[in-house]
Amino acid sequence: xxxxxxxxxxxxxxxxxxxxxxxxxxxxxxxxxxxxxxxxxxxxxxxxxxxxxxxxxxxxxxxxxxxxxxxxxxxxxxxxxxxxxxxxxxxxxxxxxxxxxxxxxxxxxxxxxxxxxxxxxxxxxxxxxxxxxxxxxxxxxxxxxxxxxxxxxxxxxxxxxxxxxxxxxxxxxxxxxxxxxxxxxxxxxxxxxxxxxxxxxxxxxxxxxxxxxxxxxxxxxxxxxxxxxxxxxxxxxxxxxxxxxxxxxxxxxxxxxxxxxxxxxxxxxxxxxxxxxxxxxxxxxxxxxxxxxxxxxxxxxxxxxxxxxxxxxxxxxxxxxxxxxxxxxxxxxxxxxxxxxxxxxxxxxxxxxxxxxxxxxxxxxxxxxxxxxxxxxxxxxxxxxxxxxxxxxxxxxxxxxxxxx
Amino acid sequence: xxxxxxxxxxxxxxxxxxxxxxxxxxxxxxxxxxxxxxxxxxxxxxxxxxxxxxxxxxxxxxxxxxxxxxxxxxxxxxxxxxxxxxxxxxxxxxxxxxxxxxxxxxxxxxxxxxxxxxxxxxxxxxxxxxxxxxxxxxxxxxxxxxxxxxxxxxxxxxxxxxxxxxxxxxxxxxxxxxxxxxxxxxxxxxxxxxxxxxxxxxxxxxxxxxxxxxxxxxxxxxxxxxxxxxxxxxxxxxxxxxxxxxxxxxxxxxxxxxxxxxxxxxxxxxxxxxxxxxxxxxxxxxxxxxxxxxxxxxxxxxxxxxx
Numbered sequence: 194x195x196x197x198x199x200x201x202x203x204x205x206x207x208x209x210x211x212x213x214x215x216x217x218x219x220x221x222x223x224x225x226x227x228x229x230x231x232x233x234x235x236x237x238x239x240x241x242x243x244x245x246x247x248x249x250x251x252x253x254x255x256x257x258x259x260x261x262x263x264x265x266x267x268x269x270x271x272x273x274x275x276x277x278x279x280x281x282x283x284x285x286x287x288x289x290x291x292x293x294x295x296x297x298x299x300x301x302x303x304x305x306x307x308x309x310x311x312x313x314x315x316x317x318x319x320x321x322x323x324x325x326x327x328x329x330x331x332x333x334x335x336x337x338x339x340x341x342x343x344x345x346x347x348x349x350x351x352x353x354x355x356x357x358x359x360x361x362x363x364x365x366x367x368x369x370x371x372x373x374x375x376x377x378x379x380x381x382x383x384x385x386x387x388x389x390x391x392x393x394x395x396x397x398x399x400x401x402x403x404x405x406x407x408x409x410x411x412x413x414x415x416x417x418x419x420x421x422x423x424x425x426x427x428x429x430x431x432x433x434x435x436x437x438x439x440x441x442x443x444x445x446x447x448x449x450x451x452x453x454x455x456x457x458x459x460x461x462x463x464x465x466x467x468x469x470x471x472x473x474x475x476x477x478x479x480x481x482x483x484x485x486x487x488x489x490x491x492x493x494x495x496x497x498x499x500x501x502x503x504x505x506x507x508x509x510x511x512x513x514x515x516x517x518x519x520x521x522x523x524x525x526x527x528x529x530x531x532x533x534x535x536x537x538x539x540x541x542x543x544x545x546x547x548x549x550x551x552x553x554x555x556x557x558x559x560x561x562x563x564x565x566x567x568x569x570x571x572x573x574x575x576x577x578x579x580x581x582x583x584x585x586x587x588x589x590x591x592x593x594x595x596x597x598x
Numbered sequence: 599x600x601x602x603x604x605x606x607x608x609x610x611x612x613x614x615x616x617x618x619x620x621x622x623x624x625x626x627x628x629x630x631x632x633x634x635x636x637x638x639x640x641x642x643x644x645x646x647x648x649x650x651x652x653x654x655x656x657x658x659x660x661x662x663x664x665x666x667x668x669x670x671x672x673x674x675x676x677x678x679x680x681x682x683x684x685x686x687x688x689x690x691x692x693x694x695x696x697x698x699x700x701x702x703x704x705x706x707x708x709x710x711x712x713x714x715x716x717x718x719x720x721x722x723x724x725x726x727x728x729x730x731x732x733x734x735x736x737x738x739x740x741x742x743x744x745x746x747x748x749x750x751x752x753x754x755x756x757x758x759x760x761x762x763x764x765x766x767x768x769x770x771x772x773x774x775x776x777x778x779x780x781x782x783x784x785x786x787x788x789x790x791x792x793x794x795x796x797x798x799x800x801x802x803x804x805x806x807x808x809x810x811x812x813x814x815x816x817x818x819x820x821x822x823x824x825x826x827x828x829x830x831x832x833x834x835x836x837x838x839x840x841x842x843x844x845x846x847x848x849x850x851x852x853x854x855x856x857x858x859x860x861x862x863x864x865x866x867x868x869x870x871x872x873x874x875x876x877x878x879x880x881x882x883x884x885x886x887x888x889x890x891x892x893x894x895x896x897x898x899x900x901x902x903x904x905x
Binding site: 199203401406408409 | 658675681685689690692706748
């Protein structure tokens with residue numbers, strides 16, 4: 194036990210003194226602060242600049258389109274014909290013009306002309322023209338309040354309720370998804386930073402030939418246990434720094450930026466579940482990395498082995514649209530239960546929906562079982578391959594070692 | 599331990615160990631005993647099975663069959679603390695300083711050593727000024743000496759050195775030989791392996807010579823040399839000896855002449871003849887073959903190879 198503690202302390206101290214670790218730990222909070230602060234600074238410097246005035250010319254061949262020419266910042270200016278419209282556009286009096294054809298009432302088709310190329314019509318321009326057309330068609334025939342309602346029949350607000358009919362704490366929507374999204378990235382980074390150090394460390398110990406000296410002092414189980422716990426603690430420190438500062442930055446962002454981000458808070462149960470999945474995810478991937486590290490002849494080769502598992506871990510990102518739209522669908526459930534994809538999926542799903550308790554419990558249980566199973570199988574692999582230098586074992590040899598485990 | 603056959607005083611006892619990888623037998627029926635307080639040489643050419651034998655002693659590899667007893671008992675996890683082991687494939691953490699390295703490695707052997715003790719050890723080999731250097735900043739030879747300190751820092755009763763002289767220049771080789779002799783004076787049992795037989799003849803009390811996984815020779819150094827001695831004398835002299843009675847053959851060697859004697863003639867007879875002839879003798883030595891020459895005679899190949 195005592196030797197595990199010594200290795201634990203050594204690995205923890207070596208890791209948190211690593212430049213790359215310190216940079217990674219500090220970089221994310223700094224980046225967040227910089228973004229929030231930068232946004233505030235830019236907003237303060239520019240102030241409330243008046244939005245740009247847009248003048249749109251139009252040629253009315255259908256007739257009767259002459260009322261309600263101003264819509265917010267957009268002003269519509271009637272033109273004699275297309276020639277004069279083109280001339281005004283060249284003079285810069287108008288930035289664009291459109292033609293209302295004679296048969297507009299039956300076809301509804303409008304052709305718009307501009308000088309510059311654009312990806313698509315800006316929504317401002319589109320809605321101004323639309324409103325202008327609607328107002329002119331209905332003017333005189335219907336009351337103005339009805340015209341308003343026809344033009345914009347829907348200002349939708351959604352409220353999530355608890356089964357008791359009260360307003361629920363978590364309201365969903367964009368802000369509630371952005372936090373889990375950022376967190377899921379941080380979680381993956383944290384898991385792979387520390388388990389990557391484990392992989393690299395074992396690779397270096399093999400390459401530097403420290404391994405045989407270590408194993409003549411401690412058992413392979415003591416070595417791996419000490420390393421996994423030491424590096425895991427380093428990773429835990431990292432993610433706690435991130436979580437605490439994320440909560441702090443979210444607070445700043447919601448008051449200083451406001452608007453879309455005003456509802457930006459991070460719930461405590463979300464933090465707790467993130468931590469649990471960090472620990473479970475790290476332990477599982479650490480064992481996988483340790484096995485890869487003991488099999489590969491060099492640190493680089495070990496990294497190639499582990500890439501397969503790293504890929505599996507980020508698979509949920511490929512299904513992100515599916516998870517957002519169907520948080521309780523089949524794919525989401527499968528990815529929640531599959532141990533390698535569980536950490537990321539759970540974090541992503543939590544943002545958009547409540548995950549049934551049974552799924553959380555089953556997912557955690559499966560992760561623990563897989564980890565324990567991997568530890569059991571890896572013991573023999575460590576003993577066999579940690580001292581195999583300069584040569585990568587064949588698949589048959591690995592299977593043989595597993596059988597003897 | 600209840601069922602552990604309590605073996606008496608031997609530092610290491612190996613009984614009939616075998617190790618096979620696939621179809622290749624690496625170690626075959628090797629048995630020897632290392633007594634406490636002696637320097638024991640495990641000698642043989644590269645690839646003879648020395649490292650595999652040592653790894654089986656260290657419980658890093660399990661023998662297919664046979665038994666190994668370390669300090670009278672079967673290998674346990676605690677046994678590791680009683681052994682100082684310098685592997686053939688060795689290295690240290692490159693980024694760690696000398697002090698931290700020695701301290702950490704001692705801690706892994708279950709011993710907390712003070713800075714003063716480490717400094718004293720470094721001073722003894724003249725490396726105190728380098729105590730805060732990182733391993734990667736040191737020359738290979740210096741690194742080797744630090745490796746050796748790491749091996750003995752926890753004061754183990756049994757020291758196992760696998761090719762300890764590889765990579766050392768002649769000065770450091772002599773330094774290391776001195777350190778090994780000092781360990782013996784402190785009563786430690788020492789096993790070392792080497793393929794450079796002639797270089798280390800002077801060190802070992804007894805030896806096991808191995809080739810292709812099997813025993814070639816086993817016994818005390820003097821006993822072996824006596825058994826395989828040529829009936830010859832090495833003489834360096836001035837002038838012309840002419841013919842000597844009882845000499846069957848003579849061979850000019852580098853700086854001396856080897857005279858082979860017939861069965862009835864003793865070295866004393868030859869010395870008497872030289873004195874009678876009033877020849878100035880600057881060296882007179884009883885002919886004894888080097889370990890390598892003995893190895894060649896028994897195994898039929900040159901044990902030291904091309905290295």
